[in-house]
Amino acid sequence: MDVNHFTGSYPINEKYSKRVAYFSMEFAIDQSLKIYSGGLGFLAGSHLRSAYELKQNMVGIGILWKYGYYDQGRNEDQTLRVDYINKSYSFLEDTGIKFTIKVHDSDVWVKAYFLNPETFGTAPLFLLTTDIEENDFVSRTISHHLYDSNETTKLAQYILLGIGGGKLLDMINFDPAIYHLNEAHGLPVAFHLLKKFRSVEKLKEKLVFTTHTPEEAGNEKHDINLCQTMSYFDGLALDEVRRLTGIKDNSFNVSLVALRFAHRANGVSQLHGKVANDMWNKYEGICPIISITNAQDYLYWADKQLYRAKDENNTAAFDDRKKYLKYRTFEIVADQTGKIFDPNVLTIVWSRRFAGYKRADFLTRDKQKFEALITNSQFPVQIIWAGKPYPKDFDSINMFNYLINLSRQYPNVAVLTGYELHLSKRLKQASDIWLNNPRVPREASGTSGMTAAMNGSVNFSTDDGWIPEFIKDGVNGFVVPQADYHNTPIEAQDETDLKHIYEILNNKILPTYYTQQDQWRHIIWNGMEDVKNGFNSNRMADEYYEKMYS
Structure with missing residues (x-):
């Protein structure tokens, strides 16, 4: 690699020759490279994989996190324990590049490492660290x-x-034609470019922004004076920052400034694009916001044997493969919990980041109906929960621990730790129902159901994020009818959603799985085909070049 004139690491497809730098706080690329927390990283990882498959002229820019997000362990009583373990990676290349940046008006040394595209089949990725001997603690x-x-x-x-x-x-x-912010974390690059080009118009030509947050309150705000003290604005005077950004008070709205500096932005589903426009159009000077629906990399995520059996209409081979995938994952369940799950029993999995609006404990809120579901001898079920709460989100940690304590009462309920790429794939392979029940319209996209469908699971979801573009109810999945989310209190919304979830489970899903196996398999196959055609990240990566980078 020529560190003085980097031109990429593979032959570039002429269709994608424009140079793009893709900034993201996290990338989920391989189980061994623990620099991600959840959905944003899963998306970024699939984007870089598709960029490699399509031979796009893209480089990723990220951070080499010494302790990653955190390692999810267990206390003596099985409850969640947050562990921080020093990570090291022999497969990353030392570029030999070191330089300084200003943080709090002091020099901080930065070292750059490189992930070769051939290591995991991704676009080139540069990872930055400050954990080097030139710096103070x-x-x-x-x-x-x-x-x-x-x-x-x-x-x-x-x-x-x-x-x-x-x-x-x-x-x-590298001289990118486009600087792409995957969320607004990397916004300080805009101030670096303002110093470099001395032109807002030139900056806007270069910058695009993907927003992932469907609520204004969820977008980060910081005291503008603290940002200035921290050197966030790369040496620009505060009066100049206010003039350029249009921020008049002391609350520096990161996403708003990204929308004012970019020439184009996108929401991550058709619904989210509409929500984002409704949310931001009251502000002056924002760029157009379009929709590019998130997707996941088919080559990485999909079980090819399931697809082969489906394409050959080999029902016996398909059923045998699915049972094997369930059995293999249930070894993890047994190892962690001491419970033996049955591959013949319908398995419901709820697995993703723990956050209040995602309602991980939703099924358990009606104790009578939950008890009836778990003890149903005619149509038995097994339930697995997994996912990582933010390590300082104590409400979500308490919810996780509540589910662990609840699971002790039932041999067919399990809560797993260590939710990272490997376990995520295993749980999708093991699930018959991939349960997704966020409170509408809080989910910008959600992508876990895409990769679940790629592994022979049926999506059962509230009608949020990417789901309205995918589920045809009863044909390729099951969708919860929308409550009146705009005019009813949250408690009433939850009550309506939960009522519908149990009605669909008891009246549609369970009878179909156990008494109409051909129909159930047909629903699985429809979902597998539809997700492959519409939600493979190669489609998404192509759309970014066509709609955002042009």
């Missing part, structure tokens, strides 16, 4: 913990990603 901690809870450390991380990434691209002379 505090500076070294900037790249220690993904999504550090300390606000000043978090701002320093954004400076590392944005300004550090921008300086690295200058040093290797």
Whole structure:
């Protein structure tokens, strides 16, 4: 690799020759590279995989997190324990590149590592670290913990990603035509580019922004004076920052500024694009917001033997493969919980990031109906929960631990730890029903159901995120009818959603699985075909070049 004039690592498809730098706080690329927390990283990983498969002229810019997000262990009583374990990666290449950035008006040294595209089949990825001997202890901690809870450390991380990434691209002379922010964490690169080009118009030509948050309250805001103190604006005077960004008070709205600096932005589903436009159109100076629905990489996620059996209409081979995949995952269940699950029993999996609006415990809120479901001898079920709460989100941690304690009462209920790429794939392969019940319209997209369908699972979801574009109720999945989300209190919405979930489970899903096996298999196959055709990330990566980078 020529570090002085980086031109990529593989022959570029002329259709995708425009140079793009893709900034993301996290990338889920391989189980062994623990620099991700959840959905944003899963998306970024699939994007880089598809960029490689399509031979797009893209490089990823991320951070080499010393302790990753966290390792999810168990206390003596089986409840969640947050572990921080130092990570090392022999497969990353030392570029030899070191440089300084300003953080809190002091020099912080940055070192760049490189993930070769051939290692895992991705676009080239540069990872930045401050954990080197040239720095003092505090500076070294900037790249220690993904999504550090300390606000000043978090701002320093954004400076590392944005300004550090921008300086690295200058040093290797990659000269991107497009700087793509996957969420607004890397926004400081915009101030680096303003210093470089001395033109807002030139900046706007270069910058695009993907927003993932469907609620204004969920978009980060920081005190503008703290941002200035932390060197977030790369040396620009505060009066100049206010003039350029249009921020008049002391609340620096990161997503709003990204929308004002970019020439184009996108929501991550058709529904989210509409929600984002409704949310932001009251502000002056924002760019157009279009929709590009998230997707996941088929080559990485899909079980090819299931697809082969489906395509050959070999029902026996399909059923045998699905049972084997369930059995293999149930070995993990037994290892972690001491419970033996049955591959012949309908298995419901709820597995993703734990957050309040995702309602992980939703099925358990009606104790009578939950008890009847779990003890149904005619149509038995097994339920698995898994996922990582944010390590400082104590409400979500309490919910996780509540489910662990609840699971002790039942031999057919399990809660697993260690939810990362490997376990995610195994759970999707084992699930018959992939349960997704966020409160509408809180889910911008959600992608776990896409990869579940690629592994022979049936999506059962509230009608949010990508689901309205995918599920044909009873044909390729099952969808919960929408409540009146705009005019009813949250408690009433939850009550309506839960009532519908149990009605669909008891009256449609369970009878179909146990008494109409051909019909059940047909629903699985429809979902597998529809997700492959519409939600393979190659489609998404192509759309970004066509609609965002053009």
